[in-house]
Amino acid sequence: MLFTLCSYIEAWSYGKLFNEKRMGDWIMNWFRRMMAGRYGMDQLGYGLLVGCMLCILLRGICKESAAAFLSILAVVFLGFCYYRIFSHNIPRRQLENQRFLQWWYPIAQWFSGRKGAFAEMQNYKHMKCPHCGQKIRIPRGRGKVSVTCPSCHESFIKKV
Numbered sequence: 001m002l003f004t005l006c007s008y009i010e011a012w013s014y015g016k017l018f019n020e021k022r023m024g025d026w027i028m029n030w031f032r033r034m035m036a037g038r039y040g041m042d043q044l045g046y047g048l049l050v051g052c053m054l055c056i057l058l059r060g061i062c063k064e065s066a067a068a069f070l071s072i073l074a075v076v077f078l079g080f081c082y083y084r085i086f087s088h089n090i091p092r093r094q095l096e097n098q099r100f101l102q103w104w105y106p107i108a109q110w111f112s113g114r115k116g117a118f119a120e121m122q123n124y125k126h127m128k129c130p131h132c133g134q135k136i137r138i139p140r141g142r143g144k145v146s147v148t149c150p151s152c153h154e155s156f157i158k159k160v
């Protein structure tokens with residue numbers, strides 16, 4: 001009796017596990033079939049997700065009317081993101097992404113430029129030649145150095 005029960009439980013748990021695996025396969029297949037011919041994710045998609053999250057974050061520090069507007073905007077961003085993922089119109093989605101990148105790249109460039117300028121400020125001392133006013137940059141952290149101006153070739157001592 002006990003043996004029968006044990007093997008029954010074993011068979012049942014095995015069957016359950018087996019079914020879970022089959023269920024997983026079935027879900028994966030269903031997902032693959034559903035996504036076939038659909039556009040999926042791209043840079044604009046990630047941009048929309050980030051936009052949605054920013055709206056939600058900003059909503060916390062805004063007044064009521066602005067918060068309501070941001071809520072709607074967050075839903076619109078997320079809705080458009082999902083709409084694009086499941087869209088069948090691939091050329092149109094690619095065009096949207098291209099337009100987004102054309103708009104986004106100058107901004108990204110500007111930000112990386114800022115970052116570079118900040119690093120440069122930390123690594124170089126910027127100054128003007130006391131003789132001719134030529135702009136010069138000297139690497140920082142070398143103590144007193146003798147600087148020769150590249151423009152007028154006058155030398156002067158500077159602490160950097």
Ligand SMILES: [Zn+2]
Pocket residue numbers: 129130131132133134149150151152153154
């Ligand atoms: Zn000079």
